[in-house]
Amino acid sequence: MHTRRTHRRTRTGSTRLRGALLAAALLATACSAGGASTSAGSPAARAVGSTEAATAALTPLPQATPSELSPYYEQKLAWRDCGVPGFQCATMKAPLDYAKPGEGDVRLAVARKKATGPGKRLGSLLVNPGGPGGSAIGYLQQYAGIGYPAKVRAQYDMVAVDPRGVARSEPVECLDGPEMDAYTQTDVTPDDAGETDELVDAYKEFAEGCGADAPKLLRHVSTVEAARDMDVLRAVLGDEKLTYVGASYGTFLGATYAGLFPDRTGRLVLDGAMDPSLPARRLNLEQTEGFETAFQSFAKDCVRQPDCPLGDKNTAPDQVGKNLKSFFDDLDTKPLPAGDADGRKLTESLATTGVIAAMYDEGAWQQLRESLTSAIKEKDGAGLLILSDSYYEREADGGYSNLMFANAAVNCLDLPAAFSSPDEVRDALPEFEKASPVFGEGLAWSSLNCAYWPVKPTGEPHRIEAAGATPIVVVGTTRDPATPYRWAEALSAQLASGHLLTYEGDGHTAYGRGSTCIDSAINTYLLRGTAPEDGKRCS
Numbered sequence: 001m002h003t004r005r006t007h008r009r010t011r012t013g014s015t016r017l018r019g020a021l022l023a024a025a026l027l028a029t030a031c032s033a034g035g036a037s038t039s040a041g042s043p044a045a046r047a048v049g050s051t052e053a054a055t056a057a058l059t060p061l062p063q064a065t066p067s068e069l070s071p072y073y074e075q076k077l078a079w080r081d082c083g084v085p086g087f088q089c090a091t092m093k094a095p096l097d098y099a100k101p102g103e104g105d106v107r108l109a110v111a112r113k114k115a116t117g118p119g120k121r122l123g124s125l126l127v128n129p130g131g132p133g134g135s136a137i138g139y140l141q142q143y144a145g146i147g148y149p150a151k152v153r154a155q156y157d158m159v160a161v162d163p164r165g166v167a168r169s170e171p172v173e174c175l176d177g178p179e180m181d182a183y184t185q186t187d188v189t190p191d192d193a194g195e196t197d198e199l200v201d202a203y204k205e206f207a208e209g210c211g212a213d214a215p216k217l218l219r220h221v222s223t224v225e226a227a228r229d230m231d232v233l234r235a236v237l238g239d240e241k242l243t244y245v246g247a248s249y250g251t252f253l254g255a256t257y258a259g260l261f262p263d264r265t266g267r268l269v270l271d272g273a274m275d276p277s278l279p280a281r282r283l284n285l286e287q288t289e290g291f292e293t294a295f296q297s298f299a300k301d302c303v304r305q306p307d308c309p310l311g312d313k314n315t316a317p318d319q320v321g322k323n324l325k326s327f328f329d330d331l332d333t334k335p336l337p338a339g340d341a342d343g344r345k346l347t348e349s350l351a352t353t354g355v356i357a358a359m360y361d362e363g364a365w366q367q368l369r370e371s372l373t374s375a376i377k378e379k380d381g382a383g384l385l386i387l388s389d390s391y392y393e394r395e396a397d398g399g400y401s402n403l404m405f406a407n408a409a410v411n412c413l414d415l416p417a418a419f420s421s422p423d424e425v426r427d428a429l430p431e432f433e434k435a436s437p438v439f440g441e442g443l444a445w446s447s448l449n450c451a452y453w454p455v456k457p458t459g460e461p462h463r464i465e466a467a468g469a470t471p472i473v474v475v476g477t478t479r480d481p482a483t484p485y486r487w488a489e490a491l492s493a494q495l496a497s498g499h500l501l502t503y504e505g506d507g508h509t510a511y512g513r514g515s516t517c518i519d520s521a522i523n524t525y526l527l528r529g530t531a532p533e534d535g536k537r538c539s
Contacts, residue, residue: 030072042429057463057494058259058276061228065235068101073235084141087113092161092236094229096220106217108229111137111157113145123239123266124527125156126230128163130248130272133406135167136160144245145529147512149523154506156243161233163253165214165221165409171402172409173211176382178342180400183393185347188442189332203449210409211454215490218455222255222413223404227257228434231264241266241470243526247509248483249270251474255491258466265469267529269522272509273474274486279461280411280418281428284369284447285435286484291443292436294359294481295321297506301362302369309373321438328352328438336381342398346381352442354387359481360508408449414459417450471531473522475511492534498533504539515539 065073071504077090092108094100116119147170148158162169175183183202190196210218212256230253234242243266246254258265278286300321302308310323328348335345344350358368371383393401419425425444432440450457466472472495476488485502489527492498503510503518510518517538525531 004052019351030341030444036104056225057236057465058256060262060466061260063263069095069098069232072232073325075236077236078254079112080109082141086139087111087145089137090232092229094164094232096216098225098228104216105526106164106170106220107473108164108170108233109137109162110159110233111140111161112157113140113153114157116150116154119155121157122155122527123157123243124159124234124237125152126159126161126233127243128160128244128246128250128253130246130250131164131166131403131407132405132410133166133509134249134254135162135403137162137168139518148380149519152523152526157237159233159237161229163226163406163410164229165217165382165402166292166401170214170217172210172405173213173402174206174275174405174408174441176399177398177400179205180392180394180404181398182395183341184353184388185344185349187332187347188349188445189328190445191332199445200422200448200452204452206408206449207454210405214409215454218409219413221409222458223253223256223410224260224459225251225259226410231261234264240264241267243267243270245269245511245522245526247511249274251483251491252276255464255466255472255495258469258472258495259464262469264468265466265472267470267476267526268472268490269511269525270472271475271511271522272483273476274483275464275487275494277461277490277494280415280450281447283415284418284443285428286486287482288432288435288440288443290484291356291359291439291481293479293484294506295355295436295438297479298359298362298365299370301365307369307373309369309376318437320522324355324372327372334376336375336379338381340347340382340384340385344385346375346385348387349442350386351375351381352439352475353391354384356439356481357387357391361513362506408453412450412453413455413457415450416457417453417460418447420451422448463494464491465496469495469497470529471497471499471525473501473525473531474498474511475501475503475518477507477520479506482508482510499534500536501532502535502537504537510538 057286072094075093077092079088079090082089088108092110093105094108096104097104125142127140128136137160140158145158165172186199186202187195190199241264244254251273254268254270258268291312296317299317303311303313305313310320328351331348331351337349338344338346358364374380374383393403425448429441429444432444473490474492476485480483492500501521503515509512511522515538521532
C-alpha cells in the first residue's frame with residue numbers, strides 16, 4: 001500500500017495529484033504501516049494472513065538517551081538558504097543502525113520556515129505528508145509552510161525532515177526512467193502463465209535494482225528508525241516534546257513515535273489514520289474495500305453529470321463499475337494512443353492507476369470524467385496517462401522521483417509480505433474481487449511485490465498504546481479511499497489518549513480540505529492544546 005496526500009488549494013489539472021497522495025500503488029507497493037524494527041525490540045504478533053487483531057503492543061524505549069547516541073542528540077545544525085524564499089535548510093546526522101551507532105551514519109535533509117509572529121512562539125511543528133516516500137520537505141515548501149493557517153504558522157517554526165531513503169535524504173534508487181516506464185506498464189491482471197511470469201520478473205527486477213543501489217541502507221529504512229530520527233531532530237531543535245501533523249502513512253510514523261517516546265509526545269495530529277495491528281494482506285484487502293467505497297461515491301456523482309461517460313441518471317452504481325471494468329478489459333488487449341513523446345500508450349495498468357489517483361480528492365472527479373470521455377469516446381488516452389504520471393511522479397523529461405522506490409523499501413521492511421507466491425494471490429482473488437469488482441484483481445496482484453524483496457522484514461503487526469502520552473488527535477474520513485475510516489477508529493481505540501475526530505465526506509484526509517469544523521478543532525488543539533471531544537463528528 002502506498003500512502004500519499006493531496007491538497008486541492010495547490011494543485012490544478014494534472015498537478016493536483018502530485019505532492020502526497022496515498023494508495024496501494026499498482027505494481028509499486030505491497031502495504032504500508034507495519035511493526036517495530038528489531039533494533040527497538042519488535043513485538044510478537046499473529047501470523048501473516050490472520051484477520052485477528054494483533055495483541056502485542058509496541059514497547060516504549062527507555063526514557064534516558066543512551067550515551068552512545070549523545071553525539072547525535074547534541075549536534076548543531078548549520079542552517080543555510082534553501083533557494084526557496086523564507087525557508088532554511090540543514091543536514092542532520094543519524095546512526096545508520098541504532099543498535100550499532102558507531103558503524104556509520106545516514107545524512108538527513110531538514111528544512112524549516114521560522115515562526116512569523118506575532119504571538120508566543122510554541123516551538124517546532126514537524127509535518128509529514130505520507131507515502132512512505134513522500135518528500136516532507138517538498139510538502140513543507142509547497143504547501144504546509146505557506147498554506148497552513150496563518151495563526152499556526154505565526155506561532156510555530158514549520159519543520160520537515162525527509163525520512164531516510166526518501167527524496168533529499170540519501171534516496172533509494174531502483175530503476176532508470178525507461179525501466180520505470182516498462183515497469184508501470186506491466187500487466188497486473190495476468191491472464192495466463194506467461195503474463196504471470198512477466199509480472200514476477202518485473203517485481204524481481206525492481207527489487208534487484210533497489211538492492212544493488214543501496215544494499216546497506218535498504219536494511220535501515222524502517223518506520224521505527226525514521227521515528228527515532230524524529231526524536232533526534234526534536235532534541236536538536238530544542239523542543240522538550242514533539243509537535244507533529246502527519247497524513248496517511250505519516251499517521252503510522254507519528255503513532256510509532258508516540259509508542260516509542262510517549263513521555264516526549266506533545267500535540268500529535270494523525271490525519272487519514274492507519275491501523276498498525278493489521279498484517280499486510282489484511283491492510284491491502286481493507287484498502288481495496290476503501291477504493292471501492294470511494295468509487296461508488298464517484299459513480300453516484302458521475303451519473304448525475306451530463307458528461308459522465310460511464311452511464312446516465314438511470315444507470316445503477318454497480319453497472320457504472322461494470323462499464324469501467326469493460327473499458328479496462330478492452331485496454332488489456334488494445335492500448336490506446338496517448339500522444340506521448342516517448343511512445344507510451346495507455347495500457348490497462350496505467351489507466352487503472354489514473355482512475356485510482358483521482359479517487360483521492362473529489363475535486364479531481366471532473367478531470368477524471370473528462371479523461372474517461374476522451375479515452376472511451378475519442379480513443380485518446382492522454383488524460384488518463386497524465387493522471388497516472390502524476391501519481392507516479394513522472395517528470396516531463398521521462399525521469400521519476402524516488403517516491404515509488406522508497407515506498408517499496410519501507411513497506412517491505414515494515415511488514416512480512418502479503419503473499420509469497422502467485423498461487424497465494426490466485427487463492428485470494430475471490431476475496432479481493434468481492435471487496436472491489438473494479439480494482440480487486442489488480443490490487444491483489446500488486447500485493448505480491450514484497451515476496452521478492454532482497455531484505456528480510458524487521459517489523460510485525462502490533463498495537464500502539466503510547467500510555468502516558470498527552471491527548472493525540474486521530475482523524476478519519478468516512479469515505480476515504482486509501483485509509484478506510486475503520487483504521488482511524490482502530491488506532492484511536494488502541495492509543496491510551498486517542499481522541500477520534502470524524503469527517504463525514506469524500507476524499508483522502510480532512511485537515512485543510514474545506515471543513516471549517518475539522519480545521520477549527522485541529523487549530524485549537526495545535527494552538528491551545530485542547531483536544532476535541534473524543535467522537536466529535538464534522539461534515
